Amino acid sequence: MQIFATEQIRAWDEYTIRHEPIASVDLMERAATACYEWLLQNNYKGRAFTIFCGKGNNGGDGLVIARLLTQSRHTVTVYILEFGHKGTVDFQLNLARLHDTTAAIRFVSSEEMLPSIPAGDVVIDALLGSGINRPADGLTANLIQHINNSHNNVIAIDIPSGLFVDQSARGNRVIKAHHTLSFQCFKPAFLMPENADSIGEVHLLNIGLLPGFLSIQDSPFLLIDKAMAKQLLQPRKPFSHKGDYGHAALIAGSYGMMGAAVLCARACLRSGVGKLTCHVPAVGYNILQTAVPEAMCKTGPVNDPGHAVQEMDKYDTIGIGPGLGAHASNIKLLYSIFEQNRRPMVIDADGLNAIAQEKGLLNKIPLGSILTPHPKEFERLFGKTANDYDRIQLALQTATDNDLYIVLKGRYTFIASPDGKGYFNSSGNPGMASGGTGDVLTGIITGLLAQKYSPLHAAIMGVYLHGCAGDLAAAYASQPSLIASDLVDFLGQAYQSL
Numbered sequence: 001m002q003i004f005a006t007e008q009i010r011a012w013d014e015y016t017i018r019h020e021p022i023a024s025v026d027l028m029e030r031a032a033t034a035c036y037e038w039l040l041q042n043n044y045k046g047r048a049f050t051i052f053c054g055k056g057n058n059g060g061d062g063l064v065i066a067r068l069l070t071q072s073r074h075t076v077t078v079y080i081l082e083f084g085h086k087g088t089v090d091f092q093l094n095l096a097r098l099h100d101t102t103a104a105i106r107f108v109s110s111e112e113m114l115p116s117i118p119a120g121d122v123v124i125d126a127l128l129g130s131g132i133n134r135p136a137d138g139l140t141a142n143l144i145q146h147i148n149n150s151h152n153n154v155i156a157i158d159i160p161s162g163l164f165v166d167q168s169a170r171g172n173r174v175i176k177a178h179h180t181l182s183f184q185c186f187k188p189a190f191l192m193p194e195n196a197d198s199i200g201e202v203h204l205l206n207i208g209l210l211p212g213f214l215s216i217q218d219s220p221f222l223l224i225d226k227a228m229a230k231q232l233l234q235p236r237k238p239f240s241h242k243g244d245y246g247h248a249a250l251i252a253g254s255y256g257m258m259g260a261a262v263l264c265a266r267a268c269l270r271s272g273v274g275k276l277t278c279h280v281p282a283v284g285y286n287i288l289q290t291a292v293p294e295a296m297c298k299t300g301p302v303n304d305p306g307h308a309v310q311e312m313d314k315y316d317t318i319g320i321g322p323g324l325g326a327h328a329s330n331i332k333l334l335y336s337i338f339e340q341n342r343r344p345m346v347i348d349a350d351g352l353n354a355i356a357q358e359k360g361l362l363n364k365i366p367l368g369s370i371l372t373p374h375p376k377e378f379e380r381l382f383g384k385t386a387n388d389y390d391r392i393q394l395a396l397q398t399a400t401d402n403d404l405y406i407v408l409k410g411r412y413t414f415i416a417s418p419d420g421k422g423y424f425n426s427s428g429n430p431g432m433a434s435g436g437t438g439d440v441l442t443g444i445i446t447g448l449l450a451q452k453y454s455p456l457h458a459a460i461m462g463v464y465l466h467g468c469a470g471d472l473a474a475a476y477a478s479q480p481s482l483i484a485s486d487l488v489d490f491l492g493q494a495y496q497s498l
């Protein structure tokens with residue numbers, strides 16, 4: 001599914017108005033009715049509402065919600081923020097319609113008029129929507145602060161007021177919503193960690209924008225969902241043997257961190273790889289052979305803490321990093337591997353930290369390889385950015401310049417592809433924020449690469465299956481109790497769900 005910027009959202013709106021056809025005020029009615037129905041279906045029936053409206057179409061949505069609530073016998077007070085103009089056509093039309101109901105309508109035109117909000121009221125924020133074109137300031141900013149200070153339950157319509165759809169609003173005054181009811185598709189703002197405190201829980205409501213628009217629109221960002229993963233799935237062939245599913249190598253583990261190697265290896269096997277050889281230090285031999293009997297194991301001499309890495313060109317792909325530990329020898333290790341094997345590989349954790357220390361390694365990485373940093377590792381590798389949007393742009397630029405795929409891990413893991421496209425993963429949950437889950441991801445992606453998924457498809461499929469396994473595990477037990485091993489255990493069901 002595409003993720004649209006402001007202009008594209010507006011264009012989709014207009015496309016629907018023209019081709020359905022539907023009057024824009026009727027589309028507003030449909031959008032607001034979807035919000036109204038959401039409120040009724042989510043335990044807000046019978047509550048009292050304070051609704052704040054701007055004079056754009058976001059405010060228009062607020063007025064329609066106010067009318068529908070009033071007509072169904074809810075107590076509604078509407079505050080309209082005065083901008084010194086009459087408002088959009090659809091706003092004015094709906095203001096006239098609201099005057100025919102019993103809703104209380106007040107105007108806020110100065111600081112003194114900021115209302116006290118009754119404690120039990122549900123606040124609807126319809127001040128500014130996707131039409132915002134500058135930071136909220138003056139009275140608007142003060143009203144936003146006033147609402148944030150109220151401790152009421154706040155529900156934002158389309159987007160919390162003050163937030164930009166597709167650029168950073170860091171440092172700006174923004175509504176802190178508990179729920180955001182948005183229309184049809186994800187907006188980039190909802191996917192950025194810096195907006196977590198503003199957006200609350202996002203609910204996408206279908207307002208019937210015509211799907212025909214999607215086929216004529218290209219978008220720099222796509223959402224990875226079940227439909228996309230399903231399309232990429234490579235079925236097993238009836239007469240196949242293990243040789244058809246690739247031979248992967250994992251270079252992982254160190255004293256005290258053999259668990260990372262075990263998790264990574266188990267995940268790699270569950271991803272469907274034909275054969276797996278784990279290169280671990282001698283100290284990890286018994287651990288690996290006992291915990292993962294399906295994998296072969298190579299070590300250096302006893303008492304050598306390093307990894308034996310000869311003949312690495314015989315593998316279809318290599319995953320390196322989980323549990324490697326921060327050793328100075330990692331730099332030499334990476335040079336050696338990059339020299340021996342020029343096929344796309346997966347680099348994670350201390351593999352990435354070694355590259356951050358020795359920048360000369362960056363242009364030695366085999367083209368098409370996949371780097372899986374979390375935000376801190378990304379920062380060590382490529383530097384700090386002012387906000388999440390800049391970080392995404394930096395990831396895309398770096399991916400393009402170096403012909404690499406960057407999998408920036410987070411709630412909505414972002415894949416930067418060297419062709420300039422970006423992919424946000426939709427699966428997963430906060431239960432996965434615990435030790436070892438990254439090792440599992442490295443194992444899955446390495447396994448998929450070995451099975452001849454292209455690097456882009458391995459990354460997309462890998463992050464989706466990983467998140468999906470997390471969702472299934474959390475549904476089975478709970479988010480807090482989720483541990484990395486659960487992801488491996490639920491990987492089979494994640495495949496099954498496609």
Ligand SMILES: NC(=O)C1=CN([C@@H]2O[C@H](COP(=O)(O)OP(=O)(O)OC[C@H]3O[C@@H](n4cnc5c(N)ncnc54)[C@H](O)[C@@H]3O)[C@@H](O)[C@H]2O)[C@H](O)CC1
Pocket residue numbers: 009012013027028029031032054055056057058059060061083088127128129130131132133134135136137140157158159183209
């Ligand atoms: N398909 C849909 O997504 C639908 C969306 N709808 C709603 O319409 C708004 C967008 O409406 P628009 O009139 O374009 O913009 P806003 O309501 O966000 O109003 C902005 C308004 O105010 C001015 N302005 C911009 N920035 C500021 C600022 N910082 N301070 C003060 N004023 C500002 C600007 O000039 C505009 O005039 C969308 O979010 C949905 O809620 C429809 O209901 C139909 C379907």
Ligand SMILES: [K+]
Pocket residue numbers: 058125126127128129156157158159160161
């Ligand atoms: K809003």
